[in-house]
Amino acid sequence: MNIINMRRSVRQFTQEPVQEVAILEILKSGMQAPSAGNQQPWEFIVIKDEDKRFELSKMSPYAEPIKRAPLAIVLLANLTNLNFPQFWHQDLSNASQNMLLEVVNQSLGAVWLGVAPDEDRTTYIKNCLSLPEDVEPFCILAIGHPLESNANHYVNRFKEERIYYEVYGE
Numbered sequence: 001m002n003i004i005n006m007r008r009s010v011r012q013f014t015q016e017p018v019q020e021v022a023i024l025e026i027l028k029s030g031m032q033a034p035s036a037g038n039q040q041p042w043e044f045i046v047i048k049d050e051d052k053r054f055e056l057s058k059m060s061p062y063a064e065p066i067k068r069a070p071l072a073i074v075l076l077a078n079l080t081n082l083n084f085p086q087f088w089h090q091d092l093s094n095a096s097q098n099m100l101l102e103v104v105n106q107s108l109g110a111v112w113l114g115v116a117p118d119e120d121r122t123t124y125i126k127n128c129l130s131l132p133e134d135v136e137p138f139c140i141l142a143i144g145h146p147l148e149s150n151a152n153h154y155v156n157r158f159k160e161e162r163i164y165y166e167v168y169g170e
């Protein structure tokens, strides 16, 4: 699939807003992800407000793209009544990757800013967003129109030596 190959982490954006229709498609793609027992633990906060994005960008030294992008989507897991709570990180990872691919499909760019399972980042984001006890932040996607036209581009990462057939090490 071409968008898998073309997706790159994009950290510089124009200030052009992301259209509502694109935001909805990105959210829908997250909710289409596979999850353990189809438990769909995800919830999302869509944040455009500049002051809020500035606060979020102070989560870590690596989170600055949040203040440069016109849009941030915070991915959350609601842990109440999950049948397979031990798998929530994997569920949310699937949603995140789906959303990154839909971003490319919408001719936009994005970067994944990691939150879970880092305790300091989790505490910071929970406080910033006044999240209830049972709602865990997973990651933040900073999304916008890429500043550079070739921001999404192909990089070959195929490594044949990482593949084994039938027996490990052979």
Ligand SMILES: Cc1cc2nc3c(=O)[nH]c(=O)nc-3n(C[C@H](O)[C@H](O)[C@H](O)COP(=O)(O)O)c2cc1C
Binding pocket: 007, 008, 009, 010, 011, 060, 062, 063, 065, 111, 112, 113, 114, 115
């Ligand atoms: C779990 C996770 C956490 C990440 N956290 C950050 C981050 O805090 N800041 C950042 O700029 N990029 C972050 N990234 C993006 C990676 O740096 C990026 O995916 C990697 O360098 C590969 O580049 P590519 O996305 O262009 O293929 C994160 C990616 C993942 C999957």
